[in-house]
Amino acid sequence: MKNTSLLGKMISHREWLLGAIIVLMLMGVGYIAPFFVTPGNLAEAFDDTSILIMLACAQMLVILTRCIDLSVASNIALTGMCVALFNVAYPDTPALVTLILSIGIGIVLGAFxxxxxWLVGIPSIVVTLxxxxxxxxxxxxxxxxxxVNAHEMTPQFLALPRATFLDLTVLSWIAIAVTLALFVFTRFTKTGLSIFAVGGNPKAAVYSGINVGKYQFITFCISGAVAGMCGYLWVSRYAVAYVEVAVAFELQVVAACVIGGISIAGGIGTIWGAALGAIFLGLIKNALPVIGISPFWQLAISGLVIVLAVIINSRSEKCGGRRILREAHQ
Amino acid sequence: MMNEEVLKHPMTKDIKDLPDNLNGDWRNKLMRWETLLMVFVAIAFFTNTQISPYFLDPWSLSDATFNFTEKAIIALPMALLIIARDIDLSVASTIALASVAMGFANTMGAGPIELALIGMAVGTVAGFINGWIITRFDIPAIVVTIGTMSLYRGIAYIVLGDDVYRSYPSDFAFFGQGYVWGVLSFEFLLFLCLAVVFGILLHKTTFGRRVYAIGNNPTAALFSGINVKRHRLFLFTLVGLFAGIAAVLLTSRIGSTRPSIAMGWELEVITMVVLGGVNILGGAGSIVGVFIAVFLMGLVTFGMGLMNVPGIVMSIFTGCLLILVIGTPIIWRRFLNARKMRSNSGE
Structure with a gap:
């Protein structure tokens, strides 16, 4: 059943709709505060949103397999603290080694x-809660x-995400690279396609010879790896590591996915959707102070947007999406 | 159907060896989850008496109950909700919203009873909104309540910012601080009464049976003439009402309102429910189990408090407990199945 009306197409092609809304919002904010849409300021806002974009793309894979990873924010805090303490203990370590170390720690936490x-069979929401x-x-x-404060961290530890290349920070480039890599992964690799199949119809996936649990495990490892890397980037960017780093950030990550049209019931979603969902939230966060609204509104607005997005999703899911193995309808 | 699920619990024997009601063999009664919990409660109680000589003092025991009573009150309807295959992650935010509403009403000069009614009403409305969105648009409860979790607390932040509501009327303190008889606090008495009501509601009424039916198989429940949506909506509203009641008690107890009030409580409430043997996938569980689990968690956190363990370390314990409590029966069941298959193939 194809919805042929223009509005229906817009809604079922979530990425275009979301992209249009983001452009409209940019124009609106730019009208009120022209300096907001200058390239320099936009690059800054993108830098601020980079971590959310990466996490949302990785979370999307987990959600595709009908799971959810609520532990990403704690993973960021733990990995960030680990690499910060490591940096204090071994100040000579190059930043690239620290980055790889953080990915390693993240993978271990995600694999757990x-x-x-996968092997014990506990519902993912319970495990990650x-x-x-x-x-x-x-x-x-x-x-x-x-x-762990800024003065205890070495300059090269702090420099990596801040270094600029072609007017964008390395952090932004990492986010772009991760997004592109995950796009290629979901679109063109067998593993990526299997992940869609697992979420679209787990039973059919089993009969097609796909080990559902194994692919869920893989997505948790990816989510953990990205969260671990973000742990280092976060601590380095804000130049401080403490217990409450990124508290409740997992909700923003899940929110970005939901806004990006990723179905919590699994199997539906695109990397672009997740990335645009994250950009949308980042835009709200950065634009609110500019147009003179108290930052205290941010939480309520993202909550409202999540609720509205899931309501719209519940309609559009009925008319398609990227499905490898379709559910049989009678 | 429902008994089947309950009896499938790893601590019981094979389903075929059992009568189809729970009043059967005493050995089966002894091998239930609730019994295991009681053993843990006894161990925790004994350990606490060894840790501190002050533990057994009636007043210190009474003080200990304050730490978990409000959460326990939400755990009762939450158990019903989880048995019916739903979940509500917005309860802590509902508390914040209801508490802010009470604080605002207080500045308008509302009396203690009005304050309590306002808190309960706001909670009920918040729960109803959750339930309405979930049942009207057929969306998984977890996403909607993640959304309303931000929304409700967000509204609390909009109203209050980084400010604080204080100076509640002195009569209002009774709900959270008052004693009814000797060391028995009003809060705790309320919890005991509500636990009895919920035990009867879930285990002795048609409504309770329907909750199990919905949790075991919503489609079959629908075909057997249960208005599933209306029951789910009612359960969400009920959880909201109880979050409102908890908000009244908590606000009255600490005498002030900040938007960050009750942060992270949803996790603790769900842990209590799951620890009590309620299946997170729905269809099984008992109020007795939840009731005992509440005391187990209360005793353990109080014991750790006596040993000066910081709250964040206790959260490691809570998290491990949650995973262990759900993981162990699954592994145990698999172990039993493997053994059964081996013995079957041997015959």
Whole structure:
């Protein structure tokens, strides 16, 4: 059943609709405060949103397989604290090694979630609700509740995400690279397509010879790896590591996915949707102070947007989406 | 159907060996989840008496109940909701919203009773909105309540910012701080009464049976003439009302309102429910189990408090507990199945 009306097409092609809304918002904010749409300021806003974009793209893979990863924010805090303490202990380590180390720690934390989901068979929401507080608690244990401040970190540790290349920060370039890599992964690799199949119809996936649990495990590892990397980038960008780093950030990540049209029921979604959802939230965050609205409104606005987005999703999911294995309808 | 699910619990024997009601063999009664929880409660209680000589003092026991009573009150309807295959992550935000509403009404000069009614009404409306969106548009409860979790707390932040509401009327303090008889606080008595009401509601009424039916198989429940949507809507509204009640008690107890009030409580409430043996996938669980689990968590956190363990370290414990409590029965069941298959193939 194809919805042929223009509005229906717009709604079912979520990315275009979202892109149009973002452009409209940019024009609106630019009308009120012209300096907001200058290239320099936009680059800054993009830099501010980069971490959310990467996390949303990785979270999308998890959600595609009918799971959810609520532990990403705690993963950021724990990995960030680990690399910060590592940096204090071994100040000579090059930033690139630290980056790889953070990805490694992130994968371990993600794999732990994944193993509990795959081999033990606990629902992912329970696992990640649990590890969310466990990982956060570990940050306290390894740091003793102390902060690692900017002056304790080495210059090369701090420099990596801030360095600029072609007017964009390295952090922004990393976000673009991760987004492109995940796009290629979901679109052109067998594993990526299998992930869609797992979420679209797990039973059919099993009969097509796809190990559902294994692909869920893989997505948790990817989500963990990206979260771990973001842990280093976060701590380095804000130049401080403490227990409450990124508290409740997982909700923004899930919100970005929901706004980007990723179905929480699995199997539907695109990387562009997740990235645009994140950009949308980032735009709200950066534009609110500019147009003179108190930042206290931000939480309520993103909540309202999530609720509206899921309501719209519930309509558009009935008319398609990217499905590898379709559910049989009678 | 419902008994089947309950009896499938790993601590019981094979389903075929059991009568189809729970009043059967005493051994089966002994091997239930609730019994195991009771053993843990006894261990926790004994450990606490060893840790601190002050633990057994009636007043200190009474003080200990304050830490979990409000959460426990939300856990009761939450158990019903989870048994019916739904979940509400917005309860803590609902508390914040209701508390801010009470604070605002207080500045307008509302009396203690009006304040309590306003808190409960706001909670009920918040729960109804959750339920209405979920049932009207057929969206998974988890996404909608993640959304309203931000929305409700967000509204609290819009109203209050980084400000604080104080100076509640002195009579209002009774709800959270008052004692009814000796060391028995009003809060705790309310929880005990509500636990009895919910035990009867879930285990002795048609409504309770329907909740199990919806949780086990919503489609079959619909075909057997249960208005599934209306029951779900009612359950969400009920959870909202109880979050409102918890807001009244909490606000009255601490005597002030900040938008960050009750942050992270949704996790603790859900942990209590799941620890009580309620299946997170719906269809099974009992109020007795939740009731015991509430005391287990209360005793353990109080014990750790006696040992000066910081709250964030306790959250490691809560998280591990949640995973272990759900993971162990699954592994145990798999182990039993593997053994059964081996013995079957041996015959």
């Amino acid at each position: 979630n994944g193993i509990l989901v 649990g590890t969310m507080s466990v990982y956060r608690g570990f940050v306290f244990l390894i740091s003793g509740g102390e902060w």
